[in-house]
Amino acid sequence: MSLTDNRCRLVLIVPDIADAAERARIVGDALKGGDVASVIVPQYGLDDQAFQKHAEALVPLIQEAGAAALVAGDTRVAGRARADGLHVEGNHEAMTEAMEKFSPKLIVGGGNAADRHHALEIGEAKPDYIFFGKLNGDIKPEAHGKNVALGEWWSSMIEIPCIVMGGADPASALVVAESGAEFVALHRAVFEVPERAAAVIAEVNALLDEKAPRFGA
Template sequence: MTQTENRCRLVLVAPEIADAAQRAGVVADALRGGDVASVIVPQYGLAADAFQRHAEALVPVIQAAGAAALIDGDTRIAGRAKADGLHIAGTAEAIGEAVEKHAPRLIVGAGNVTSRHQALEIGDAGPDYVFFGRTDGDVKPEAHPKMLELAEWWASMIELPCIAMGGTDVQSVVSVAATGAEFVALRLAVFADPAEAALKVAEANALLDEKAPRFDAE
């Protein structure tokens, strides 16, 4: 395993920016800051045609940086944009249908998981990961305590990887990593000031390098 592969890694949630080219530019800048495992691209209320334009602008930028591009919710747009996968905030049944239809050709992740019961049901549906919290759930500097508890419980019991939503402060990656979660997601902590996005990614990776527990090599 490499330095980053054996500890919690960073996942970015693309910011809400109306102009597709500007949004892609901001994400590209952030990805220059260091290791990012994947970028989730939310729709943020865009109409389908506008969301497709955004996806087509963002996906190649994300992939060029070596990260996986995950489209939130829309399987058709994910296919048209040649994304690496889907992030679906749905029922266990919806996740199972997506897995059956799209895996392993596409990554299928389960989002907005907020309880143990829901996590176990969705885990049985066979996604590639479960995401504790909402992609826009970074409302305080620290990660939500309930999401930390869920991530710690899951990571201690289940081999299926999990992502936990961090807070609006980059320092929140430390508490997420301490749960044993494989990934920590950041949105506003990186993108609140687009000019500092690359610096924030670099800071997050430095914190994870220094403080995240290491996973055992297999």
């Protein structure tokens, strides 16, 4: 059993870069930094054809690094790119529909769980994970307090794993880990300076190895 199996792990959110090859290079280099559980690939403003091109460039290199590639948005793009899963940003109905269509063939999770009521509604669909926060919600150095509190509440009583959006400071990952959440999502904290992305991932993993609480301890 590795050190990462029983503590909060990293989820990366791919940065918004228009050039597919440049984006793939930056993400590929970042993944050399250490353990990453999964990588979410948002559509941002790309049309479906461009998003398809980006997904086909990103998915294989994410998988080669040992992480799960989760496409947010277009389910057809996810299928054609052979992604491991779908990140659903919609409500309970969208999650239920995605689970019925794609689970268990694909990992299906996400949700727009802004409060406990909506979280429990989304949880009724029994997704593979629930996401607290917005994919681009890391506008401050620290993780949003509401999302951390939701993660703490959820992980204390419900078995479905949760991902909590971190802040723009890599150290925010530890605050999320201390909430009991199984995963922390980082975006700007890793990719703000692309040349340092791998080093930041290594530093965050070292921090979590040293200080994150252990599940079942």
